[in-house]
Amino acid sequence: MRRSFVTTIVMMALSLVPAALLAQTPPAQQTPAQQTPAAPQSKEPRLAFTGDAGIFLYQVKPDQTAMFEELITKVKDGLAKSENPVRKQQLQGWKVYKAAEPMGPNALYVVVADPAVKAAEYDLFMLLAESLGADVGKPENQELFKKYTAAFAAGANRLNLSKIAGGG
Numbered sequence: 001m002r003r004s005f006v007t008t009i010v011m012m013a014l015s016l017v018p019a020a021l022l023a024q025t026p027p028a029q030q031t032p033a034q035q036t037p038a039a040p041q042s043k044e045p046r047l048a049f050t051g052d053a054g055i056f057l058y059q060v061k062p063d064q065t066a067m068f069e070e071l072i073t074k075v076k077d078g079l080a081k082s083e084n085p086v087r088k089q090q091l092q093g094w095k096v097y098k099a100a101e102p103m104g105p106n107a108l109y110v111v112v113a114d115p116a117v118k119a120a121e122y123d124l125f126m127l128l129a130e131s132l133g134a135d136v137g138k139p140e141n142q143e144l145f146k147k148y149t150a151a152f153a154a155g156a157n158r159l160n161l162s163k164i165a166g167g168g
Contacts, residue, residue: 045121051160053093053114056122059106064151065098068109071148072096075124078131087127090117106153116160125149 047056060068079091093115099108113122121127125145129136 045119045123046126047123047156047158048119048121049113049116049158049160050118051116052163053112053161054116054122055113055159055161056111057103057157057159058109058111058152059103059154060109060151061153062102062105062107065107067147067151068107071124071128071151072109072111075127075131078127082131086117086120090120090122093117114161 058068076091076094076096079087079094082088090113093113095112095114097110097112099110102108111122121130125148128145128148132141135141
C-alpha cells in the first residue's frame with residue numbers, strides 16, 4: 001500500500017515538470033522543480049552528482065521501454081547539439097544500460113556518469129526541456145512529456161560514487 005502511494009506521488013510530481021517549466025511568472029523564491037533550464041549554470045540543479053562518478057537507476061514499466069529509450073535518445077541528442085561546454089562534458093561520461101534482470105515487474109535501466117560533472121543538471125526532463133528551448137511549450141512536446149512521464153514505474157534512485165584505492 002505504501003509503495004503504491006509513494007509511486008503515485010512520484011508520478012504526479014514528474015507529470016508536473018512540463019507545467020513548471022512553462023510558468024510565465026515565477027514566484028519570488030523558486031523551488032528547483034519550478035526553475036526553467038534557460039540558465040542551468042546560475043541555478044541549483046534538480047538532480048546532480050557530488051561524487052567522482054554517479055549512477056541513476058530507473059524502473060520503467062515493461063510495456064513502456066521503447067518510450068523510455070526514445071526519451072534517452074532525445075536527451076543524448078540534445079546534449080550532443082548543445083553549445084554549453086558542461087553538456088558536452090556530461091555527454092562524454094554518459095552511458096546507459098538496460099539490465100537483463102527486471103526490478104520486480106519493471107525493466108531496470110542504469111545511467112552511468114563516469115566521470116560525473118559535479119553540480120551539473122542530470123534530470124532527464126530538465127535536459128530535454130533545455131534542448132527544446134522555446135519549442136518546449138508546443139502541444140506536441142507537451143504530449144511527449146506526458147508519454148515519457150507515464151513510462152516510469154518509480155522515481156530515480158541516485159548513487160554518488162567516490163573512487164577508492166585500487167579502482168581503475
